[in-house]
Amino acid sequence: MDSKKAKILLCEDDQNLGSVLKNYLELNDFDVTLERDGRLGLAAFQREKFDLCLLDIMMPHMDGFALAEEIRDVDPDIPLFFLSAKTMKEDIIHGYKLGADDYITKPFDPEVLLLKIKAILKRNEETSKEIENKEYTLSTYHFNPKLRELTHNGNTQTLSPKENELLKMLCEHLNDLLPREQALKKIWGSDTYFNGRSMDVYIAKLRKYLKDDDNIEIVNIHGNGFRLVVSGANA
Known part of the structure; x- marks a missing residue:
């Protein structure tokens, strides 16, 4: 060590x-x-x-x-x-x-x-x-978690630390369920009602950042969590 x-x-x-x-x-x-x-x-x-x-x-x-x-x-x-x-x-x-x-x-x-x-x-x-060093290609987007950068058509969005962690967890569970409780406890520290509402706001922000590609969708699995669905993704 x-x-x-x-x-x-x-x-x-x-x-x-x-x-x-x-x-x-x-x-x-x-x-x-x-x-x-x-x-x-x-x-x-x-x-x-x-x-x-x-x-x-x-x-x-x-x-x-x-x-x-x-x-x-x-x-x-x-x-x-x-x-x-x-x-x-x-x-x-x-x-x-x-x-x-x-x-x-x-x-x-x-x-x-x-x-x-x-x-x-x-x-x-x-x-x-x-x-930590892994980068993700999400259809026409490129995501670099280490630099907290989401790039699309030459335009780069710098993500906040929580946005970055949430998108990173979604990418690690690409096309699979990211349990709500797991994301809340890892990023927010606990799965309280107010933290849950906060996470919903961050999910909405990520949807906005990813809206320019119809092949990408963050799906709400009611009561369970979210899925980042990318058609033809190469993660």
């Missing part, structure tokens, strides 16, 4: 294991937030931005599975590992179905966990760089 320490959310109700693991990861140059139950873990996740989550499953107030569902609603892509004494096949399958990147059964070797964490963060960093 570069000079900026990767932030890890560790949710573990076993005080000894939690402290040992936190210290071990911090010695290996990670910034670790340790919470003792699922509710506190969710509050920490909503409060701060993390690069990876390590979740125990059997925790008070909210178990690891329920916490993982909440986390996945906000960020479908954040690396997520379960650390669990539950070794039943059904539990492991359930963990992976919730979108876990790994399911590590206790007891485990911290060094192996460390290597897995480093590997997935390195992979994600490389993927992020590719996405």
